[in-house]
Amino acid sequence: MSVLFCLENGLVWRFIAILTVANSVRSQEKDGDMILWINRCTLKVNWTIQTKLDGCVPNLYSVRLLKNNQEIATSDTTLTSYSFEGTDSESTYRVIVSPILECNNGSRPRGNSLDHSISAIPRSQQTFITKYISDDFTLQCPLNGSYTPFSVEWEHKIGIDSTIVRKFTTPEITLTDVSYKDSGKYVCTVGFYFCGGSGLLRKLTSSVSLNLNGPPYIPMPQQTVVADPADNLTLSLSLISFPAPFSLVLVRNQNNEIIHRSSVSFAPTEVKLSAFGRVVTLYGYSCRLNMPNITREWFGTNSIIVFNRLGNYSFSFIVEEFSDKENSIGTVYFFC
Ligand SMILES: *[C@@H]1O[C@H](CO)[C@@H](O)[C@H](O)[C@H]1NC(C)=O
Ligand SMILES: *[C@@H]1O[C@H](CO)[C@@H](O)[C@H](O)[C@H]1NC(C)=O
Ligand SMILES: *[C@@H]1O[C@H](CO)[C@@H](O)[C@H](O)[C@H]1NC(C)=O
Ligand SMILES: *[C@@H]1O[C@H](CO)[C@@H](O)[C@H](O)[C@H]1NC(C)=O
Ligand SMILES: *[C@@H]1O[C@H](CO)[C@@H](O)[C@H](O)[C@H]1NC(C)=O
């Protein structure tokens, strides 16, 4: 405010004039939106127009379709969509939509045109998607352009060694209640016919890379350890966690009491995971959990609880009392 007070009149007016211009540019940009997409050999267009001209509404759209910059069709429509069957697989298509407005005072001016192009040449559009543990969703082979598929083959590759764990031959893959073993790269190869006269056969490969985020997961079987009171237990933990795990680790006994609380440091490591009958190697974390001087309340089934920003995971382990005092082994190590 104080700055404005110091300005001379001329400056203030220039300031306001600039603001007005910026504003009107922005409202022109927001006049409308148009999307073009191709489904097999058909080109489809949707648009929305918001006119900023007072008392005027769009009531007719004039659509021009150009193929490689040559006009091939024109039509007037009251709908906000248009489709064209019979694209070929070797051309670029351009659509220009000009709204014809109808104003309260009876005039019928033209609004600003929307103008977009799309290539019908089949090509891979590799994609990367991120989902959450337990999500359900469908994967489609990201191949853009105009073509008629006759076969789709998928390979699901996972882990540091890109191990192939599954194959599919459906056009889409529906994944439900996903877990870390569903992550990885889904490579698809589509066999297709060109649209248009040539009817050529072709194959193209593309892929969808799937990242999964979720609470930590410890891919180890339940462990049993034999110990005496006052023993020190050390456990090596390996886990998968996106995002990274918190340093807090809790141990809860079978009476639901928290009997241990540590702050550990997790180091990046490779973790083995069983996925669809194969053992694969993923990036994960490991730590050593030291639980000194255990007491009787540890005997029975305990759970180790690990956390990240997205939740927690409980891993159970059983401590059995060691009865043969003479062979007491003191510190017990057990590894995954
Ligand atoms: C295109 O518009 C139609 C009708 O307005 C609508 O049902 C459809 O969902 C739209 N498609 C896309 C991809 O926006
Ligand atoms: C009718 O109204 C529109 C929008 O308000 C205005 O742009 C146009 O000049 C008017 N035409 C006539 C003939 O008054
Ligand atoms: C490719 O197709 C996908 C899905 O239909 C679409 O989201 C994407 O924008 C397309 N890419 C291009 C470059 O047309
Ligand atoms: C457990 O560790 C503590 C300190 O690190 C040590 O004093 C104690 O002797 C150990 N107990 C056993 C049974 O090894
Ligand atoms: C281990 O725990 C017992 C019982 O809680 C206690 O008497 C003893 O001092 C503890 N020993 C160590 C080394 O902390």
Ligand SMILES: *[C@@H]1O[C@H](CO)[C@@H](O)[C@H](O)[C@H]1NC(C)=O
């Ligand atoms: C672990 O997460 C569950 C919900 O998924 C929650 O009910 C539970 O309280 C959490 N446990 C701890 C120890 O935070």
